[in-house]
Amino acid sequence: MEFDMTPRTHVPAAIAVGPQLVEKLVHDIDEQLEHTIDVGERARVMDIVRQCLTATLGHPGSPAADVENRLAVSYLKPSEVIAQGLVAMSQATLYRAVEDARFYCVTPRGKAIGRAFPAWQFAPPVPELLVPVLRQMKNLPSSEIHAFWVTPVDAFDDLTPAEMLAGKAFQSRAALTAAQRGHLAQSAGERQGWVIAQLTALPSRSSDLIS
Known part of the structure; x- marks a missing residue:
């Protein structure tokens, strides 16, 4: 007896994005926060934002390497x-x-x-x-x-x-x-x-x- 090895839960295919998009979003968010919180706190927040965006949109690297x-x-x-x-x-x-x-x-x-x-x-x-x-x-x-x-x-x-x-x-x-x-x-x-x-x-x- 043989089983299908395809995972049963399918996630819609992600749009291939690179680190450039992550950095652009980080820059845009940072600008929005510029007059809201002080520099030190903003740097800490943006580090968290960068980590979250990278995890969600894809780690840097070529799609071919991931495959x-x-x-x-x-x-x-x-x-x-x-x-x-x-x-x-x-x-x-x-x-x-x-x-x-x-x-x-x-x-x-x-x-x-x-x-x-x-x-x-x-x-x-x-x-x-x-x-x-x-x-x-x-x-x-x-x-x-x-x-x-x-x-x-x-x-x-x-x-x-x-x-x-x-x-x-x-x-x-x-x-x-x-x-x-x-x-x-x-x-x-x-x-x-x-x-x-x-x-x-x-x-x-x-x-x-x-x-």
Whole structure:
């Protein structure tokens, strides 16, 4: 069984803007406040305004770079994982890594047997963060494991656990809100902690998976 990796919550596509627009808005707001508050207080306020505008309208940088830094939504055959150099393993070793809960796979769409690897889990820094979470899911069917990773979570402002762990959005997500950017900007350890907390808080799994 295979799940769609597209986040269920879609945000209208954001207009591509650069740092020039942010600075123009900051300048215009600063002029409006010039005769309202003193210089020191105005500087502090404008620093907050700049941060908010940057988070809402987009961080400086090219749109292309942002797309390249997103998580793939594709699935890979075991041979493709190895051929693309995503792991330094043989196919047999890759299968053992799945058994050891270092990676996970699902059954290819429309087939009763076989293995397909969701590509997102090979994107840095995911491999080094994935193991502690997967080992708490070791006794679950692969379909449930994958469903956990790609289902949006309210506590993450509709980001999926996969996106939260990776610190990157899926390629299929149209845009990111300021709150979502804030989640993704946390340290790797913080993001991993939030994902583990989300897993252990699920009523159907918490009693079975936590020793």
